[in-house]
Amino acid sequence: MSNLKINFAGIKSPNPFWLASAPPTNSGYQVMKAFDMGWGGAVWKTMGVPVVNVSSRYGAIDYRDSRMVGFNNIELITDRPLKDNLKEIEAVKRRFPDNPIIGSLMVESREEWHQIVRDVENAGVDGLELNFGCPHGMCERGMGSAVGQEPKLLELITSWVKEVARTPVIVKLTPNITDITDAARAANQGGADAISLINTIQSLMGVDIDRMVPYPVVDGKSTNGGYCGPAIKPIALNMVRNCAQLGAEKLPISGIGGIENWRDAVEYLLLGAETVQVCTAVMHYGFGIIRELLSGLDDYLKNKNIHDVSEIVGKAVANTTTWENLNLNYQVVAAIDNSKCIQCQLCYTACEDGAHQAIGLTENNRIPYIIEENCVGCNLCAIVCPVEDCISMVRKDQGQTPETWKDRLSAGNVPTSFNDPLAGGLGHHIPDPEDGIKKN
Numbered sequence: 321m322s323n324l325k326i327n328f329a330g331i332k333s334p335n336p337f338w339l340a341s342a343p344p345t346n347s348g349y350q351v352m353k354a355f356d357m358g359w360g361g362a363v364w365k366t367m368g369v370p371v372v373n374v375s376s377r378y379g380a381i382d383y384r385d386s387r388m389v390g391f392n393n394i395e396l397i398t399d400r401p402l403k404d405n406l407k408e409i410e411a412v413k414r415r416f417p418d419n420p421i422i423g424s425l426m427v428e429s430r431e432e433w434h435q436i437v438r439d440v441e442n443a444g445v446d447g448l449e450l451n452f453g454c455p456h457g458m459c460e461r462g463m464g465s466a467v468g469q470e471p472k473l474l475e476l477i478t479s480w481v482k483e484v485a486r487t488p489v490i491v492k493l494t495p496n497i498t499d500i501t502d503a504a505r506a507a508n509q510g511g512a513d514a515i516s517l518i519n520t521i522q523s524l525m526g527v528d529i530d531r532m533v534p535y536p537v538v539d540g541k542s543t544n545g546g547y548c549g550p551a552i553k554p555i556a557l558n559m560v561r562n563c564a565q566l567g568a569e570k571l572p573i574s575g576i577g578g579i580e581n582w583r584d585a586v587e588y589l590l591l592g593a594e595t596v597q598v599c600t601a602v603m604h605y606g607f608g609i610i611r612e613l614l615s616g617l618d619d620y621l622k623n624k625n626i627h628d629v630s631e632i633v634g635k636a637v638a639n640t641t642t643w644e645n646l647n648l649n650y651q652v653v654a655a656i657d658n659s660k661c662i663q664c665q666l667c668y669t670a671c672e673d674g675a676h677q678a679i680g681l682t683e684n685n686r687i688p689y690i691i692e693e694n695c696v697g698c699n700l701c702a703i704v705c706p707v708e709d710c711i712s713m714v715r716k717d718q719g720q721t722p723e724t725w726k727d728r729l730s731a732g733n734v735p736t737s738f739n740d741p742l743a744g745g746l747g748h749h750i751p752d753p754e755d756g757i758k759k760n
């Protein structure tokens with residue numbers, strides 16, 4: 321097996337897979353079961369002054385045959401007394417000394433922060449995670465995302481924690497902010513050892529159109545909650561990448577959001593995360609997904625002849641640039657494999673109405689074909705095609721010297737007015753508007 325051990329800001333873990341702070345880490349019973357099955361670490365359900373929760377609490381978006389593509393909750397932090405949580409943390413640490421437990425914390429005053437940090441560290445946690453991300457309920461009380469959205473406040477509270485903390489401090493960031501790097505920089509300024517992201521996205525899951533009340537329904541009323549699950553992964557990946565590109569201000573990153581399988585995890589690692597945290601997928605499928613996560617990551621590393629997981633951390637960051645640095649001379653066009661085509665014509669409809677009129681249908685049997693001179697290589701047909709590998713994108717440029725928008729700007733080779741002949745992209749054929757009316 322490859323070496324999956326990691327050292328995250330001084331926290332040693334047998335593998336990079338941690339349970340995120342959430343219902344799966346609510347008790348010693350659950351965390352011991354998870355460690356038994358192979359999870360590397362666990363961020364305990366956020367501790368603070370215990371809360372009272374409502375019923376019901378969760379909502380979900382299903383898409384076609386997929387359940388829980390997006391998940392939402394209006395749950396607060398732990399509703400269990402602190403002393404129970406501490407007793408169970410001690411018990412887990414006794415049985416699993418090599419698996420890190422991170423104490424997730426959320427309180428208000430400086431004195432409360434000092435007290436709870438001492439309490440959880442005395443119980444044996446390996447690190448602390450400051451929950452500055454919860455976007456519902458707690459923020460209305462001045463905590464959670466109310467802190468994460470105010471970089472100065474985030475910096476101040478982080479520095480309070482650092483006054484007494486003996487273990488590494490991870491600041492958990494909220495995505496409910498214009499630029500997450502402002503918060504990441506503030507965490508650094510406050511003395512944090514690492515950041516984790518993302519917490520949930522503020523959301524309303526939908527509306528019960530008969531009762532006329534949004535989900536989840538609590539006695540005829542609802543409230544905004546936190547969105548998570550597979551649907552948020554692209555948003556989280558972008559934020560992780562942004563934080564990974566912070567240069568000298570960069571802190572070690574624990575990536576969170578929509579991780580369900582080993583590929584998702586590898587994507588986070590490649591974009592700069594050193595550990596990953598999982599919540600919704602465990603709430604959906606249970607702790608057993610760790611088997612696929614571990615074996616999939618191990619196989620991936622072996623196939624790439626990489627011995628240590630830390631070697632892949634951040635490997636995709638340098639390949640992520642700004643638009644102005646992309647090669648304008650690179651050109652792909654779609655190619656349809658007729659032996660695989662099931663003639664559903666989804667590619668034709670999508671391209672005809674939603675893109676560039678680059679797919680035609682043969683007169684006799686209405687089989688789609690590519691009109692290359694119109695194809696801008698946008699990928700839409702390949703994305704809508706329901707058959708794997710039926711439509712591929714084939715490189716068509718002649719390998720000219722790369723030329724970016726930035727190059728053109730510096731050469732003065734860009735349009736300067738609305739009618740400038742330099743505008744017009746590839747100059748592909750756009751049908752006469754009257755043709756569209758006639759067709760309908």
Ligand SMILES: Cc1cc2nc3c(=O)[nH]c(=O)nc-3n(C[C@H](O)[C@H](O)[C@H](O)COP(=O)(O)O)c2cc1C
Binds near residue numbers: 518578
């Ligand atoms: C029901 C529920 C409760 C959660 N409670 C907490 C919490 O107490 N503290 C915290 O930092 N994050 C909490 N989270 C957020 C998760 O830790 C995680 O950041 C988020 O769900 C994104 O990961 P996922 O897409 O794998 O679910 C909660 C999430 C859910 C769904």
